[in-house]
Amino acid sequence: MIDQDFYDNYFRALLNGDRLTCGKIVQTLLDQGIEIKVLYRQLFEKTLYEVGHLWENNKISVAREHLVTAITESLLNMVYPHLFKKNRVSKKAVISCAANEYHQIGGKMVADILELNGWDTYFLGANTPTDQMLAFIGDIKPDMLGLSLSIYFNFPALKQEIEAVNASFPQLDIIVGGQAFRWGKMPFLDDFKNLHYIASLDLLEKEFGINDNKVDSE
Amino acid sequence: MMPIYETFLNESSLLFFILDQQGTIQSANRSAHKFLGDTLAGKPFESIVLDFYNTFDFDSFRQKENVVQPLNIKRRNGLPQTYLFKFKTHGNSIYAVGELDNDELETVRKEILELNEELSNLTRELHKKNAQLDALNQEKNQFLGMAAHDLRKPIGLILSYSEFLIDEASPDLNAEHIGFLNTIQKSCVFMKRIVDDFLDVSAIEAGEFELDLRPVNIGDVLEQGLRLNKLQAEKKGIALMVKKSPELPRLLIDQSKIEQVITNLVSNAIEHSPPKSQVAVTLTFDAGQIKFSVEDQGSGIPKDELDKIFKPFKKTSIKKTGGEKSTGLGMVIARKIIEAHNGRIWINSKVNKGTHVHFILPEKGAAHE
Incomplete structure (x- = not known):
């Protein structure tokens, strides 16, 4: 479960285009051993939907929405060293x-x-x-x-x-x-x-x- | 100008200037001040244009009325920005209006986003491939370990029987048959070395490399390690000079593994030395560190081949003087052992002068972080 303060800080930094702060927050969560699925659902997915909602309501610009996506995409790269280590199923x-x-x-x-x-x-x-x-x-x-x-x-x-x-x-x-x-x-x-x-x-x-x-x- | 237009012009994001006939700025709107600087009145228009080659000619610009002309403008934050300008003469004044090239900005933004996505996809692919390679490497090590383990016993048997025959049956055999047996024995020794090295490497790479740490006198370890080397040097007519500090500390190390490193490094030095030359081994204790070095007078290693030394299966172009064979793994294993003890190993070499291999171990041995 991601702490609300963590979420709020991340969301604020994300909207401000502050990639470094977002990266630090994600790294802290990874260092704390957060489950990748939780990180995806409770941080990445949730913020992206929230930003999408702001865009649909003309609260933020297309450019800002694209910036948020680009930052999130770059943050996924931090997860990849942990992602592909799992045992494989034949699917x-x-x-x-x-x-x-x-x-x-x-x-x-x-x-x-x-x-x-x-x-x-x-x-x-x-x-x-x-x-x-x-x-x-x-x-x-x-x-x-x-x-x-x-x-x-x-x-x-x-x-x-x-x-x-x-x-x-x-x-x-x-x-x-x-x-x-x-x-x-x-x-x-x-x-x-x-x-x-x-x-x-x-x-x-x-x-x-x-x-x-x-x-x-x- | 009507006041309402003035208000909008002042508030708009366009850059708006009123110039005199000579191109001197008389006034500018709020955006122009915001982006270009507080003091604009009195400056020549060309002073806000980035004009690298001194080719900007205000007169030719102002005469192309209503034609959109791109100009690179010096913004107050130091970054250049392209604006599309139009000029219009009215009475004694010239009006200049600049707007951002939004199409260009949009194109750049789209390109950057696409590049970012491509880069991100490639990074993902790279991580996935790395994980697959790691898995394959582990499988390879497992296979190598199993194969080497299974080969060790039959090789040991062939070696024992060939040595037994050389010792016991020699009087009944002719010179040619004894030669065959010697070849079998030498080949077995080499095969055993390969198998041992493979086992070491597969254990290291599988993360199963464990140290049996005990406090031991490093001087004793040196003596033990050099036992085989002394015989080897004698056979090749090489003088093995050993110099060690009189007082050496006890270190927390894996004795057999450090012995293995010493034997291997000195053996390499002997194998690369010409007959009647000298191999110097020194062991000292200084500033909380054990320093070991072995120096030969061999042909040396060319500078561009030095980085091969610590890579698995990479061999240099330098031939051993007695035709001895090499697995290409000895130095890799030596480095792993020394690093596992929190030490460091390195090599200096000069062509036609010889090679100098050093390692250092901290006084606290592997317990030291």
């Missing part, structure tokens, strides 16, 4: 942002949570063209595809992408999530039987059961 996931979607950090955090649970993840980043993603899925043959959507207006692109994936890989499990879904789940999502909407990083583990798999070795 692979491809994680991507929908075409035209430039906000990649949510998808990356999903990939990181999967890594923490022993999955091998392939993170394709922002604005991945559909044909390239299909080719990559064909090569890697993942157990799951994760698609992140932050901007509500990109739902049509997401739908097209899901249709294309479903046509080529009908058995592939697909998870979707991201800030765009805060405005409500689109009805078309129910048309795809292998599609799962994941509302938060917490629910990624709880609902989708990604940590139910037995690890290969201790």
Whole structure:
């Protein structure tokens, strides 16, 4: 559990674009042995949603929102030395942002949570063209595809992408999530039987059961 | 000018100047003062322009009325900023209006964000690959350790039987057969060394390298370590000169491992020494530190090859004088052992002069942090 004072100091520094202070706070938490999942859910995810909310309400500028994302993205680098050490399960996931979607950090955090649970993840980043993603899925043959959507207006692109994936890989499990879904789940999502909407990083583990798999070795 | 426009111009983020016909600033709005400085009136307009090559010509700018012209402006914070300027003459005055090139700023911002994302993705990939390499390295060490462990026993048996035959059956064998046995024995000794080194390295890399620390007299450790070296030096006709301080302290060290290092370093020196040369070993105690050094008169190591010495399986171009073989692991193991004792090991060498290897151990041995 992250202390409220810690959270408030971090959030203030984040909004002020003070990367160094944010880095110090994250380092302190890491030194204290915070669980990576807790750091992701209670600090990174929570602040990003809060900042997104401020942006949607015209309380902060696009530039400020981008600065916050860029700082958070650089802070994820501090976590990586702790992230990939876990024992592996024999599961692979491809994680991507929908075409035209430039906000990649949510998808990356999903990939990181999967890594923490022993999955091998392939993170394709922002604005991945559909044909390239299909080719990559064909090569890697993942157990799951994760698609992140932050901007509500990109739902049509997401739908097209899901249709294309479903046509080529009908058995592939697909998870979707991201800030765009805060405005409500689109009805078309129910048309795809292998599609799962994941509302938060917490629910990624709880609902989708990604940590139910037995690890290969201790 | 109507007062309402004046108010807006004063409050807007545009830079606004009124100049005389010579280009001297008569007045400026609040933004201009905020970004460029408090005192602008009376200054020539060109004084606020960054003009590296002295090519700025105010007259030619002012004559292009209503044409947007980019100018790099010196801001009061010392950073240059590009503004898009328009000039307009009205009566005896010239009006100059500059606005930020927002398209350019937006392009730069987008590029930086994309680069930041790419860098972050690459960093993630790099960490992932590192973790995979670590895992592979561990598997390799496990395999190496298992293979070396399983090979040790049969090699030991072949070595024992070959030595037994050399000792006991020599009178019944001809010179050629004895030669074969000697070759088998020498090869076994070398194989055993490789296997021992592999076991050491795999233990070190797997983090299973443990020190058996006991208080021992370092002078005794030196004597023990040199036992094999003395025979080796004698066989090659090399003078092994040993000099040690009369009073040496007891240190908390792993005796067998420090002996291993001493034997190895001195053995290297002998192997690289020409016959009838000298190998000097010194052991002193000074300023709370044990200082060991071994110096040979061999061919020396070229400067550009010195960094290979402490890297696994890297061998220098220098050949041993008696054709002895090397695993390329001895110095790696020596360094690990010395560092595990909180010590330091280093090497100096000059081509055609010889090589000087040193290590120091703190008086408190491995207990010292």
